[in-house]
Structures are given as C-alpha cells and as structure tokens.
Amino acid sequence: xxxxxxxxxxxxxxxxxxxxxxxxxxxxxxxxxxxxxxxxxxxxxxxxxxxxxxxxxxxxxxxxxxxxxxxxxxxxxxxxxxxxxxxxxxxxxxxxxxxxxxxxxxxxxxxxxxxxxxxxxxxxxxxxxxxxxxxxxxxxxxxxxxxxxxxxxxxxxxxxxxxxxxxxxxxxxxxxxxxxxxxxxxxxxxxxxxxxxxxxxxxxxxxxxxxxxxxxxxxxxxxxxxxxxxxxxxxxxxxxxxxxxxxxxxxxxxxxxxxxxxxxxxxxxxxxxxxxxxxxxxxxxxxxxxxxxxxxxxxxxxxxxxxxxxxxxxxxxxxxxxxxxxxxxxxxxxxxxx
Amino acid sequence: xxxxxxxxxxxxxxxxxxxxxxxxxxxxxxxxxxxxxxxxxxxxxxxxxxxxxxxxxxxxxxxxxxxxxxxxxxxxxxxxxxxxxxxxxxxxxxxxxxxxxxxxxxxxxxxxxxxxxxxxxxxxxxxxxxxxxxxxxxxxxxxxxxxxxxxxxxxxxxxxxxxxxxxxxxxxxxxxxxxxxxxxxxxxxxxxxxxxxxxxxxxxxxxxxxxxxxxxxxxxxxxxxxxxxxxxxxxxxxxxxxxxxxxxxxxxxxxxxxxxxxxxxxxxxxxxxxxxxxxxxxxxxxxxxxxxxxxxxxxxxxxxxxxxxxxxxxxxxxxxxxxxxxxxxxxxxxxxx
Numbered sequence: 001x002x003x004x005x006x007x008x009x010x011x012x013x014x015x016x017x018x019x020x021x022x023x024x025x026x027x028x029x030x031x032x033x034x035x036x037x038x039x040x041x042x043x044x045x046x047x048x049x050x051x052x053x054x055x056x057x058x059x060x061x062x063x064x065x066x067x068x069x070x071x072x073x074x075x076x077x078x079x080x081x082x083x084x085x086x087x088x089x090x091x092x093x094x095x096x097x098x099x100x101x102x103x104x105x106x107x108x109x110x111x112x113x114x115x116x117x118x119x120x121x122x123x124x125x126x127x128x129x130x131x132x133x134x135x136x137x138x139x140x141x142x143x144x145x146x147x148x149x150x151x152x153x154x155x156x157x158x159x160x161x162x163x164x165x166x167x168x169x170x171x172x173x174x175x176x177x178x179x180x181x182x183x184x185x186x187x188x189x190x191x192x193x194x195x196x197x198x199x200x201x202x203x204x205x206x207x208x209x210x211x212x213x214x215x216x217x218x219x220x221x222x223x224x225x226x227x228x229x230x231x232x233x234x235x236x237x238x239x240x241x242x243x244x245x246x247x248x249x250x251x252x253x254x255x256x257x258x259x260x261x262x263x264x265x266x267x268x269x270x271x272x273x274x275x276x277x278x279x280x281x282x283x284x285x286x287x288x289x290x291x292x293x294x295x296x297x298x299x300x301x302x303x304x305x306x307x308x309x310x311x312x313x314x315x316x317x318x319x320x321x322x323x324x325x326x327x328x329x330x331x332x333x334x335x336x337x338x
Numbered sequence: 339x340x341x342x343x344x345x346x347x348x349x350x351x352x353x354x355x356x357x358x359x360x361x362x363x364x365x366x367x368x369x370x371x372x373x374x375x376x377x378x379x380x381x382x383x384x385x386x387x388x389x390x391x392x393x394x395x396x397x398x399x400x401x402x403x404x405x406x407x408x409x410x411x412x413x414x415x416x417x418x419x420x421x422x423x424x425x426x427x428x429x430x431x432x433x434x435x436x437x438x439x440x441x442x443x444x445x446x447x448x449x450x451x452x453x454x455x456x457x458x459x460x461x462x463x464x465x466x467x468x469x470x471x472x473x474x475x476x477x478x479x480x481x482x483x484x485x486x487x488x489x490x491x492x493x494x495x496x497x498x499x500x501x502x503x504x505x506x507x508x509x510x511x512x513x514x515x516x517x518x519x520x521x522x523x524x525x526x527x528x529x530x531x532x533x534x535x536x537x538x539x540x541x542x543x544x545x546x547x548x549x550x551x552x553x554x555x556x557x558x559x560x561x562x563x564x565x566x567x568x569x570x571x572x573x574x575x576x577x578x579x580x581x582x583x584x585x586x587x588x589x590x591x592x593x594x595x596x597x598x599x600x601x602x603x604x605x606x607x608x609x610x611x612x613x614x615x616x617x618x619x620x621x622x623x624x625x626x627x628x629x630x631x632x633x634x635x636x637x638x639x640x641x642x643x644x645x646x647x648x649x650x651x652x653x654x655x656x657x658x659x660x661x662x663x664x665x666x667x668x669x670x671x672x673x674x675x
Contacts, residue, residue, distance in 0.1 A: 047525035161614040162389075191388035191552065193611050196596035200610055218525065221598030244602045262530035264559035266582065266597050272537070273559065275530035279495050 003035075003229050003243050003316055008075075009179050009212050010036035010059070010097070015072035017051075017058045026283040028054040028067070030236035033310075035229075036180060041206065041213040043227030043244070045220060045259075049280055051236040052216045056182050059214075060099055061089055076180075095125050098173035102185035104165035108157040114141075114168045115153030121175040140171040145201060163194035170201065177209060184216045199226055220263060224248055232256050235281065235291040238310060242317030252319045254296045290322065302327060340378040342412075343514060343546050344400070347374050349409035351392070351399050355619065368618050369395040371570035372409075377514070382540065382547040384557040386593075387567035388615055393550045396567075397516045400548070401435050402426055413514070431461040434507035438519035440499035444491040450477065450502050451487035454509050461510040476505040479542075481535060497528035501535065508539065516548045521556060533560060554597055558582055563654075566590050569626040570618050572645060576655035586648050586657035588665060589627045612674060625659070632672040633661055 017029040028051045036042050046052045058069055061081065074081040076096065084092065093099075101107045109117060118140050119133035128136065134153065141149035144167040157165055166186065173181060183202065187195035203226060206213050215226055223230055223244065230247045232240040232255065240253040251257045261274035278295040281287060287294055293303040302322050310320045322328050351370040354363040370392040377383045385393040399406040402418060411418040413433065421429060437443040444453060454473045458464045464472045474484040480501040491499055500520065507515050517536070521529045533556065539545060551557050557564060557578075564581045566574040566589070574587040585591045592609040611630045616622050622629050628638040637660055647655060648662040664670040 047527065163614055191615070192554070192596045193388065193592060194614070195598075196608060196610050199598075200608075219598065220526075221600055224600050224602045225598040248600060248602050259526055260600070262527050263600070264530070264533065264553075264555040265600065266554040266558045266594065267599060269579075270559060273530040273534055275534055276527035277531075279497060279528060280525075 003241070007038050008035040009038045009077060011073070011075040012036075012055075012059070013073040013075065015055065015058060015074065016070040017054055017063055017067060018070050019067045021066055023284050027236050027286075028283070029058060031072075032231075032233075032236075032238055034231055034238070034241065036212045036214055037229065038179075038212055039206070039210050040228040041215060041226055043223040043230040044214065044216045044233060045218065045223050045230060046233035047218055047280060049235075049283065050233040052233050053184055055233075056099065056184050056214065056216050059182060060093055060097060091125070094121060094173075094178065095176045096178050097180040097182065098176070098178040099182040099184065100166070100169045100173045100186050102188050104162065104169045104189075105157060107169060108165060110157055113154050113156055114160070118153075118168070118171050118175055121172055125176050136175070137171075140175055141168075143174075143205070144168075144171045145197075146171075161194075162190055163197060166190060166194075166198050167201065170198075170205070174205060174209065174211075178211065180212045180214065181206075182214045182216070185218070186215070187222065188217070188219070195222075202226070220259065232259075235283070235286060237291065237320065238318070239292065239320045240318065241310065242315075246315055246317050250315070250317075252313070252317065252324065253292075253321050254298055254323075255292045258295075258297075290320070298323060300328075340381075342376055343379045343414065344377040344548070345410075345412040346376070346396075346400065347410040347412065349373050349396065349399060349411065350407040351395050351404065352407045353404075365619055368570050368621055370399065370406075371618075371621065373567070373570075373572045375565055375572065375575060377546060377548060379513075379546055380540075380544055381562040382549055382560055383563045383565065384549040384551060384561040385565045385567055386551060386554060386557050388552060388593075390569070390615060390618060391567040392570040392618070393552075393567050394518050397435065397518045397548060397550050401430065401433055401516060403435075428461075431463065431510045432513045433516070434510065434512040434514070435516040435518060436500070436503045436507050436520045438522050440496065440503045440523075441491060443503060444499060446491055449488050449490055450482070450494070450505075453491075453502060454487075454506055457506050457509045463510050472509070476509055479508065479539070480505045481531075495528075497524055497532060500524060500532055504532075504535065504539070508543070511543075512545070514546045514548065516550065518550045519552070520549075522551065522553065529556070536560065554594065566593070569616055569621050571626055572658065573627065574655075574657040575645065576652070576657075580652040580655045584651065584655070586651060586655065586662045586666070587627075587659045588631050588633055590657070632674055633665055633670045634673070635661075 012032060012034045015029055015032045019026040019028055044052045057063055063069055115134055115137045118137035122128040122133035122136050138149045138153050141152055146152050146167055187198050227244050230244050231238045234255050240256045251260055258276040262276055276295050289305045290303045290308055293299040308320050308322045310318045311324055312318050349370055350372055352366040352368050355365045357364045387393045398404045400411055451473045454476055455469045458469050473487055477487060482501055521532050549560055561578050563577050565572055568589050574590045585594055592611050595609045613630050616629055624640045625638040625643050628634040643658040643660045645656040645658045661670055
C-alpha cells in the first residue's frame with residue numbers, strides 16, 4: 001500500500017501561515033504540501049504547537065490578525081481558494097468544506113436551541129424558510145444518531161451531554177453535504193467510550209455521503225483506526241507523510257519513531273518508556289538545521305546545519321530526514337541504524 | 339508480607355444541591371457511593387473511569403480536601419476522618435497530591451524555590467538553614483537544574499511545571515502520593531518523561547502511588563493494581579495483567595475495547611455502548627451500568643451487585659456483576675452489539 005493515489009479533492013501546495021507578533025514572525029505553518037484524496041481520510045498528527053490546527057484553519061481561511069496566510073495554493077477541485085473573494089469563501093464554508101472543533105460547548109451558541117442552529121445553515125445556504133429548515137434539522141439529528149430527534153431539536157446545548165453536543169456539531173457541519181470535512185481534535189474532550197461512538201459515526205457518514213475527511217489529532221491511536229494517509233507535523237513542517245500502514249509498520253523519521261516508542265500502550269507491557277529527550281523548541285528560537293536535531297538520538301553534524309527536504313522514498317512515503325539521503329553516508333561517527 | 343498503608347472503608351461523598359425557595363437542599367450528587375479498597379505499601383494502585391465517575395473525588399476525599407459524607411479512611415492504622423484540623427494538617431506530610439494542571443496549582447508569584455521552601459516550612463521537615471540546599475537537591479532529583487530555582491512558573495514549560503509539582507510533593511518526604519491526572523495535560527513525548535520520572539522516584543524513595551487517570555495506556559504502564567469506577571461505584575478491581583487480559587465486568591470489557599489500537603491492520607471486535615453515562619444525581623437503581631449494559635436483565639435493574647471473585651478468575655480479581663460466569667462462557671444473549 002502506498003499513499004492513496006486518487007484524485008485529490010483538495011490539494012495543499014506549499015502553504016505558509018505566519019503570525020506577526022511583537023517578538024517577531026512565527027511561522028506556524030511553514031511550507032506544507034498535502035493531498036486530500038476523494039472519499040478518503042487524511043490524518044494530521046503532531047503535538048501542541050506543531051501547527052496542525054493553524055493549518056486546518058488556513059484551509060478555510062479563518063486566520064485573523066496578527067496571523068496571515070503568506071504564500072501557497074489551496075486547490076479545491078482545481079480552483080485556488082486563496083484567490084476567492086470573502087463572499088465566495090463564505091459560500092464555500094459549510095457548503096463545500098466544513099469543520100468541527102474540539103470543544104463542542106464553546107462552538108455552539110448557548111442561547112439558541114440546537115434545532116435553530118442546524119436550521120440556520122439551511123436558511124443561509126439554501127434559502128429555506130424556517131419551517132422547512134427545522135424539518136431538515138430533525139432529519140440531520142436522526143442521521144447523526146440522536147434518539148428522539150423531534151424532542152431534542154428544541155433543546156439547548158447545555159441540556160445535552162458532551163457526546164451529544166459533538167453529534168450536533170457534526171450535524172451542523174454536514175447539513176449541506178460538503179465534500180470535505182475538517183475535524184480538529186473531534187474526540188479529544190470526550191471519554192473513550194463516547195470517542196468510539198463518534199469516530200464510528202464519522203466513518204459511517206463518510207461512507208454514506210462520500211466525503212473526504214481531514215482528522216487533526218495528537219492521538220496516534222485515533223489515526224491508526226480512522227485514517228488512510230497520515231502526515232506527521234513538527235514545528236510547522238511535515239516530517240513524515242505516508243499511508244497509515246507504512247507509517248505504523250515502518251515509521252522512518254526519528255520523531256515518528258520516538259512518538260510511537262514513548263506512548264504507553266494498553267495492550268503491551270513496557271518496563272520503561274523511551275521518552276524523547278528535551279522539549280519542543282520555542283517558535284522564536286527554532287534550531288537552524290533540522291528542527292528535531294536537538295532532540296534526535298541520531299543527529300549528526302549536517303542535521304544542525306541544513307534543513308533536510310521532504311524526500312520521496314521507494315515505498316512512496318515522504319520523510320524529512322538526512323538519514324534517508326545520499327549525504328548521510330558521508331557523515332562521521334554516528335549511529336547509522338535509523 | 340504486604341503491609342496495609344491505606345484502607346478506605348465504605349466511603350461516601352454526597353454533594354448537596356441547593357435550590358428552590360430559601361436555597362434548601364433539594365438533592366445530592368452522589369459522586370462517590372460506598373466504595374472500599376486497600377492500598378499496600380510500595381505499590382501503585384490506579385483508579386480509572388470516565389468523567390464524573392468519582393475518581394478525582396475519591397482522591398480529594400482521602401486527602402480531606404473535601405469532607406467525606408461518611409466512611410472511614412484508615413491510614414497506617416489511624417482513621418483520618420477522626421482527626422481534627424491541626425492533626426490532619428500534620429498528617430498531610432505523609433499524604434501528598436499532584437494535580438492535573440500544573441499551571442493552576444503553582445502560585446504564579448512564587449519562584450520554584452519559594453514554592454518548595456514553603457512546603458518544607460509548613461511541615462517543618464528541614465531546618466531553615468538547610469532548606470535552600472534541599473531545594474536544589476529536589477530540583478535535581480526531578481530533572482531540573484539548580485539555576486532554575488529562581489524562575490517563576492510561567493518561565494517553565496508544561497512538563498517542567500509538572501516536575502515542580504512533583505518536587506513539591508516530594509519535599510516533605512511523603513509515604514503516599516495521589517497523582518490526580520498528573521500526566522493528562524502533557525504531550526506524549528513529555529508524558530513519557532514524567533511517567534519514567536515517577537517510576538524512578540518510586541524505586542528510589544519507596545513511594546506508594548494512588549494514580550487517578552482516564553488513560554488506560556498510562557494506567558497499564560504505571561500500575562500494579564487497577565480499580566475501575568463507574569458512576570460513583572467500583573465495578574472491578576484486579577491486578578493489571580488480569581484486568582487487561584481477562585476483564586470480567588461488561589463495562590470494563592467495553593471500556594477496553596473502545597481504546598483505539600496502534601495497529602491499523604488489527605480490526606478488533608469493538609463493543610460500542612449505547613447512550614451516555616447516567617447522572618450521579620439520580621443514579622439508576624440496581625446495577626448502575628444496567629442502562630447501557632448489553633446483557634442487562636430485570637435482576638440488574640433491582641439488585642445492586644456486590645464485588646466478588648468470579649469462578650475461574652485470578653485471586654484478588656473482583657467485579658460487581660451478577661452474570662460474570664454466564665458472560666464468560668457465552669450463555670448470555672447480548673441485547674445489542
């Protein structure tokens with residue numbers, strides 16, 4: 001298996017988003033190129049501060065001052081989203097590309113019923129009257145598996161549990177049948193049994209509605225269960241990009257390997273966890289060469305001097321690491337086994 | 339021979355809900371409802387469960403940060419609930435707690451050194467002249483450097499702040515440390531560092547941990563024994579291997595099956611529970627899990643199951659379910675799957 005080789009519904013090309021703060025420019029997303037294949041799921045993993053959420057927001061152009069999308073192309077069915085007017089963008093959001101967020105309570109409006117919030121989507125995007133829109137809202141609630149939807153449609157967000165609220169968010173996001181759903185940490189705030197329900201729901205709806213899904217998460221378990229392709233991000237850059245099986249059976253970048261080794265498992269006993277030493281560098285003091293070099297167990301001289309490119313390997317996965325280049329052979333006294 | 343360090347007997351923690359006319363007590367949140375367990379010296383016992391199951395409340399009740407409604411907490415032979423406030427404050431030298439959010443639990447106006455010295459001053463464990471020396475020793479024990487003693491919490495990263503929290507707990511030489519979601523807010527690479535640190539400290543200082551977490555991977559890694567809670571009650575207790583290999587209670591089975599596995603090829607049989615966790619204000623009668631249990635019968639709706647060891651299960655492995663044997667041998671029908 002290799003990276004899904006299907007027509008991409010969304011192509012991200014060399015996307016750069018920066019925040020211009022008093023302390024200087026923070027390159028939150030620093031030259032990212034990814035494909036979102038049609039009907040498939042792309043996972044983006046990384047720890048806090050890796051830029052994964054900013055990347056998701058950039059796709060919908062939801063970046064506000066002091067942040068700015070500095071460069072790149074976002075090709076949605078061939079047309080560049082970055083060239084669209086704000087008005088065109090508004091009709092794309094929700095209609096074509098939709099997003100759900102981590103905390104459903106803060107993204108729902110507390111003073112409207114959940115029915116009104118779903119209906120609003122239809123009123124805005126499909127010019128329905130309120131009555132039609134409300135009956136569509138009931139249908140959506142049924143689709144996302146909420147019991148007795150006729151009753152629930154008149155309830156307020158505070159009357160629902162966390163899992164129910166996330167279902168409401170999904171209903172709002174999917175109301176207009178988008179091609180692409182961006183799910184930013186959709187289950188992080190939920191308990192594990194509810195997480196299982198929500199992931200199952202997203203997978204199920206993806207099949208029914210033929211959507212592409214981008215899942216942004218820090219949880220490698222969620223990635224393994226739901227994604228087809230995976231990009232691992234570190235300090236604003238993709239360090240490894242592969243199909244899910246290759247990533248888990250033959251991880252290549254030392255950061256990916258480190259993440260997998262440092263994870264306590266519920267199905268295997270480990271005496272000591274192999275922690276990655278150190279911590280993520282401050283975005284104001286990024287290391288010069290490879291950004292992972294100061295924490296990398298294999299780092300050689302070149303790693304501290306030059307930033308490696310994202311190289312395509314034989315199994316078609318992509319890795320940003322000097323170990324997988326010709327230059328590595330000339331490096332003195334280092335552990336050659338990746 | 340194992341020595342008992344902590345014995346919790348019939349602990350109940352009911353929080354009153356005030357409301358209505360004149361703010362009368364209208365109901366209670368039964369956060370913890372009659373639980374009993376024992377912790378032996380030198381072991382790590384974990385309490386796992388989902389939000390609202392009462393795991394953190396249990397930890398706070400043991401420390402008497404909230405006054406329990408009833409029950410006994412026997413620590414080294416004496417009942418903590420019988421102590422007066424002064425005696426209890428002294429006793430807290432032996433029982434320390436580490437919280438989830440290290441930023442909220444450290445005073446932003448104190449340097450790391452002052453935070454640690456304050457703990458020593460309150461318990462008067464180290465003479466004043468030697469405190470500074472001890473601070474540096476503690477910082478080095480938890481993997482920080484001496485020069486960081488004069489820094490404020492905001493100058494540290496999340497992982498480093500949690501190390502200060504750990505150093506503070508260690509500063510009074512406690513016997514039992516309660517870790518309440520101590521690594522939950524940390525990124526995986528940092529979480530692994532802190533877990534390794536906790537394990538090392540346990541070996542070095544012969545500590546006993548009560549580890550409270552919702553993360554079953556973390557729990558498996560750190561624990562000797564595990565307690566599973568659901569809506570204020572204990573549904574299963576076992577040593578970790580027995581629990582993960584042979585879960586007895588249907589809730590534990592569902593909980594374990596819900597965790598995503600790291601292998602994309604392994605399609606395991608997943609039990610997806612229907613519905614949500616019931617409210618602890620009006621917990622269901624009988625077995626608290628019967629509203630979601632695929633095996634529930636009429637008996638489960640009426641009779642509260644007691645913790646017992648199932649036939650054929652390992653010694654010390656207890657669960658509270660009427661039908662463990664029947665579920666195990668497959669003679670129970672599932673209402674849904």
